Amino acid sequence: MAEYNKLQPDLSFVRNVMEAGGDTVKRCYQCATCSVVCPLSTPENTFPRKEMLWTQWGLADKVAGDVDVWLCHQCADCTVYCPRDARPGDVLGAIRASAIRYYSRPKALADMLSKPGGVVGAIIAAAVFILAVAAMWAQVTGEGFPFPEGVVVYDKFLSVIPIDAVFLSLVAFVLFVCYNGVINFWGDISKGAGLPLSYTGSVPTPSLGTLLGKYTWPAVSDILSHARFKKCGQTAERARGHLWLLWAFIILFVVTNFVFVAEDLLYNAMHLIGPVTPMPLYHPVKLLANFGAILMISGIWLIKTMRDKKTEENVLKSSAQDWTLIWLIFAVGATGIGSEVFRLINVAQIAYPVYVFHLACVFVLFLSLPYTKFGHLVYRSTAYVFQKWAEDVKAGRAGFGLEKPSGAGEH
Numbered sequence: 001m002a003e004y005n006k007l008q009p010d011l012s013f014v015r016n017v018m019e020a021g022g023d024t025v026k027r028c029y030q031c032a033t034c035s036v037v038c039p040l041s042t043p044e045n046t047f048p049r050k051e052m053l054w055t056q057w058g059l060a061d062k063v064a065g066d067v068d069v070w071l072c073h074q075c076a077d078c079t080v081y082c083p084r085d086a087r088p089g090d091v092l093g094a095i096r097a098s099a100i101r102y103y104s105r106p107k108a109l110a111d112m113l114s115k116p117g118g119v120v121g122a123i124i125a126a127a128v129f130i131l132a133v134a135a136m137w138a139q140v141t142g143e144g145f146p147f148p149e150g151v152v153v154y155d156k157f158l159s160v161i162p163i164d165a166v167f168l169s170l171v172a173f174v175l176f177v178c179y180n181g182v183i184n185f186w187g188d189i190s191k192g193a194g195l196p197l198s199y200t201g202s203v204p205t206p207s208l209g210t211l212l213g214k215y216t217w218p219a220v221s222d223i224l225s226h227a228r229f230k231k232c233g234q235t236a237e238r239a240r241g242h243l244w245l246l247w248a249f250i251i252l253f254v255v256t257n258f259v260f261v262a263e264d265l266l267y268n269a270m271h272l273i274g275p276v277t278p279m280p281l282y283h284p285v286k287l288l289a290n291f292g293a294i295l296m297i298s299g300i301w302l303i304k305t306m307r308d309k310k311t312e313e314n315v316l317k318s319s320a321q322d323w324t325l326i327w328l329i330f331a332v333g334a335t336g337i338g339s340e341v342f343r344l345i346n347v348a349q350i351a352y353p354v355y356v357f358h359l360a361c362v363f364v365l366f367l368s369l370p371y372t373k374f375g376h377l378v379y380r381s382t383a384y385v386f387q388k389w390a391e392d393v394k395a396g397r398a399g400f401g402l403e404k405p406s407g408a409g410e411h
């Protein structure tokens, strides 16, 4: 008697995708128009038609193992041409949102940070926490709290020691969650990519050295130039805003690390140099920091404007999560510039509260990395690296011993 493979639909996966903005998925009737217009589709790999079917059927494992989901930049060409208004571009966006939630731990944080109210609550909680740390620090230093005496200097309110303690703990936590998520994600896409198995029957796994040495730079170079993003059709103008934002994050990352090394390590911890903050406005690092902040605000504003326009044109569907992340990034940039301006004009009653709000927004933005759409940075980058490595494995260029070595297993 013939054996049949029974499908095991995961209805919670379908529900999650529909709730995350993919509620049109069931309209798809598999005409494949989307695959004709999608730049990622090939005759052997009809993307995203098959992903629409897998999602309708609740085949969560298939979708989780599909790296193409992460190579799609939501250009929305498929959405525009779909005759059933099934909006495959939006469905793929919802699949990515569900995947980020799936790979994150603890889930409670993902649930909280996916809602605007949760993000506002997190900012308030972070601000209260920062104020509590500053109050304790004032006991140590004898400075006034919440407004230290004299000209506005943020070091008097909260010096590098408590700030480093708070933010380095956060960095360690976020990196740990991201690491776990990426390992599980890599495992899933490795299983789903149809890679040739090794002679032991296992899916090939690259060494970290191979990945970093050979595959990371080509992927990073793609990301830094947004080369793929620029090929998007209906939403190509999104590339500029995203690119500005990416470079703003890179610049601010460099500046923050410079201050950490120079002020916190070389000055405060080792006493090898004098203090480097507050920096004069003409200091090259200060100039770079201000450039980064302006780039961040301009980039996020471009993204917001484009999203408004494309939502109005019915090309993109924007979820509450999309808008929350946009406003959170905007708040980080605006409060950063506000802290500097009110410090320079020396208005303590505004400067210190704005500074606390800025630190709280930075805290929540960083915390949201593994839990929200911000996680695209992590998973899409991983997908880029994976794709380049998988191409080499399939073409036999990755140097894996897929064949059984002579003598192996013989006794």
Ligand code: SF4
Residues within 6 Å of the ligand: 027, 028, 029, 030, 031, 032, 033, 034, 035, 048, 049, 052, 081, 082, 083, 084, 085, 086, 087, 088
């Ligand atoms: S998503 Fe739309 S275009 Fe694509 S197969 Fe389904 S109905 Fe056709």
Ligand code: SF4
Residues within 6 Å of the ligand: 037, 038, 039, 040, 047, 048, 071, 072, 073, 074, 075, 076, 077, 078, 079, 088, 089, 092
């Ligand atoms: S949004 Fe663009 S890249 Fe993504 S599936 Fe649709 S056509 Fe393809």
